[in-house]
Amino acid sequence: MKELRQAVEAQWPNLEVMIGWGWGFDLLHGRPLFVRKIEEVAGLVWNPFCVQNLTGYLAKIPAVQAEDKAKKIGVCVRGCDSRSLVALIQEKLVSREQLMVFGLPCQGTVDWRRLAAHSPLVGVKSARIEGERLLVEDSRTIREFTLDQVLARRCLRCTHPNPVVYDVLIGEQVAPRATSLDRYRDVERVEALDVGGRLAFWREALDRCIRCYACRNACPLCICQDRCIAETRDPKWLSQYMGLPEKFLFHFIHALHLAGRCTECGECERVCPMEIPVTLMKEKLGRIVGDLMGYEAGLDPEATPPLLTFNPAETGV
Amino acid sequence: MAVENAVAESGPTIRIVGFLCNWCSYGGADTAGVCRFKQPTDLRIIRIPCTGRMDPLFAAKALINGADGVLVSGCHPRDCHYAVGNFYARRRLEVLKHFLPFMGIDERRFHYTWVSASEGQRWQEVVTRFSEEIHSLGPNPGVDSHGLKA
Numbered sequence: 001m002k003e004l005r006q007a008v009e010a011q012w013p014n015l016e017v018m019i020g021w022g023w024g025f026d027l028l029h030g031r032p033l034f035v036r037k038i039e040e041v042a043g044l045v046w047n048p049f050c051v052q053n054l055t056g057y058l059a060k061i062p063a064v065q066a067e068d069k070a071k072k073i074g075v076c077v078r079g080c081d082s083r084s085l086v087a088l089i090q091e092k093l094v095s096r097e098q099l100m101v102f103g104l105p106c107q108g109t110v111d112w113r114r115l116a117a118h119s120p121l122v123g124v125k126s127a128r129i130e131g132e133r134l135l136v137e138d139s140r141t142i143r144e145f146t147l148d149q150v151l152a153r154r155c156l157r158c159t160h161p162n163p164v165v166y167d168v169l170i171g172e173q174v175a176p177r178a179t180s181l182d183r184y185r186d187v188e189r190v191e192a193l194d195v196g197g198r199l200a201f202w203r204e205a206l207d208r209c210i211r212c213y214a215c216r217n218a219c220p221l222c223i224c225q226d227r228c229i230a231e232t233r234d235p236k237w238l239s240q241y242m243g244l245p246e247k248f249l250f251h252f253i254h255a256l257h258l259a260g261r262c263t264e265c266g267e268c269e270r271v272c273p274m275e276i277p278v279t280l281m282k283e284k285l286g287r288i289v290g291d292l293m294g295y296e297a298g299l300d301p302e303a304t305p306p307l308l309t310f311n312p313a314e315t316g317v
Numbered sequence: 318m319a320v321e322n323a324v325a326e327s328g329p330t331i332r333i334v335g336f337l338c339n340w341c342s343y344g345g346a347d348t349a350g351v352c353r354f355k356q357p358t359d360l361r362i363i364r365i366p367c368t369g370r371m372d373p374l375f376a377a378k379a380l381i382n383g384a385d386g387v388l389v390s391g392c393h394p395r396d397c398h399y400a401v402g403n404f405y406a407r408r409r410l411e412v413l414k415h416f417l418p419f420m421g422i423d424e425r426r427f428h429y430t431w432v433s434a435s436e437g438q439r440w441q442e443v444v445t446r447f448s449e450e451i452h453s454l455g456p457n458p459g460v461d462s463h464g465l466k467a
Contacts, residue, residue: 187419195422195423197421198421199421199458199460203461237374237378244460245381245460249381252378252381256413256416285416288412292408292415307408310404310408312401312404314408
């Protein structure tokens with residue numbers, strides 16, 4: 001945390017604005033912080049409760065801009081965020097030259113819903129990760145949780161904890177929590193069902209959907225915003241009818257528009273108020289694209305996403 | 318495989334949506350008609366300017382709302398009227414075909430293929446075989462048993 005603040009202060013002459021995380025309403029919640037004055041750098045924090053993917057602020061309107069073009073926009077990225085950033089750079093939605101990227105190797109972020117499900121915490125005084133344990137000190141006692149108990153699902157299947165693009169790296173590189181083989185365990189669990197069982201699974205999950213579109217709004221790559229076909233009247237893809245077909249179709253729209261682009265950062269699932277495993281659909285698409293076209297999203301800024309290009313030599317596809 | 322010139326007319330009503338490229342498969346279907354090849358009557362054809370226009374969501378929406386099958390057909394690869402439209406389509410449709418079963422929709426209800434304007438015979442084969450497949454699967458349960466297609 002100190003190291004991050006020092007690094008930002010050292011770079012401040014080149015920066016107009018810095019996007020990072022600050023404290024939320026308690027120690028278990030971080031929130032996005034936009035630093036515009038050097039005094040505000042002291043408000044920057046970096047801990048396992050900094051859960052938001054900040055790269056969306058660079059591309060989605062009103063995007064953070066540097067008015068002085070000689071200066072840069074600073075942004076904090078974890079491993080997953082850096083892949084979103086690569087995807088945005090690939091599609092020319094942000095310009096790499098304009099950015100000063102502070103890379104933060106990440107041990108995983110805490111899903112506060114999982115944490116709260118284990119035990120009620122009152123008056124939290126401190127919370128930190130030590131090794132494979134999360135220690136939370138509340139008004140009564142110090143509680144210990146294993147990381148497997150409290151990390152977000154996206155972090156348990158994380159293969160890229162270290163940023164793939166950065167200008168300044170803060171802290172030591174960390175080992176990935178999952179391998180490319182076991183990151184699709186949850187997808188495989190659904191695939192183990194027969195086709196009727198899968199339909200029942202998604203019926204149950206998507207029946208909870210209230211079509212608040214939080215998943216779409218949080219997605220750093222869903223950049224159509226007001227022009228999203230889920231809401232336009234012409235073409236009218238979705239009606240106000242609140243049955244399952246509309247919900248299925250909305251999630252098809254969201255997932256298929258991310259096919260070959262989604263970096264599986266898990267923001268959609270994190271923000272879902274109904275706890276629907278929304279990222280699961282994108283994970284499956286990521287796997288399909290990997291199997292068919294040998295592509296993994298968000299690693300190479302020079303690559304073209306596979307569905308935005310073609311290969312005449314392919315025959316099986 | 319020898320293709321019978323008729324399809325059984327008994328059984329439940331089956332609705333198949335066909336998305337055909339204006340330049341090849343739509344012409345191929347026309348050729349089949351001009352040659353008076355017998356074709357199943359379950360297909361409702363929608364003409365699209367190119368398979369590159371084929372948004373996978375067209376197929377998804379049809380299947381979600383209870384269409385029994387979706388057939389997409391365009392120019393053979395390297396024969397696209399617009400040079401490359403079907404190359405893009407091929408990737409998108411293949412991804413969709415792998416994604417549908419994950420969401421609980423039988424991938425056999427979705428088929429894409431290539432038929433040129435002169436291949437009336439091939440068109441008859443494609444559409445007959447697909448229609449038989451859908452008949453053997455029966456009506457699409459849809460995602461919502463209480464929904465639009467109760």
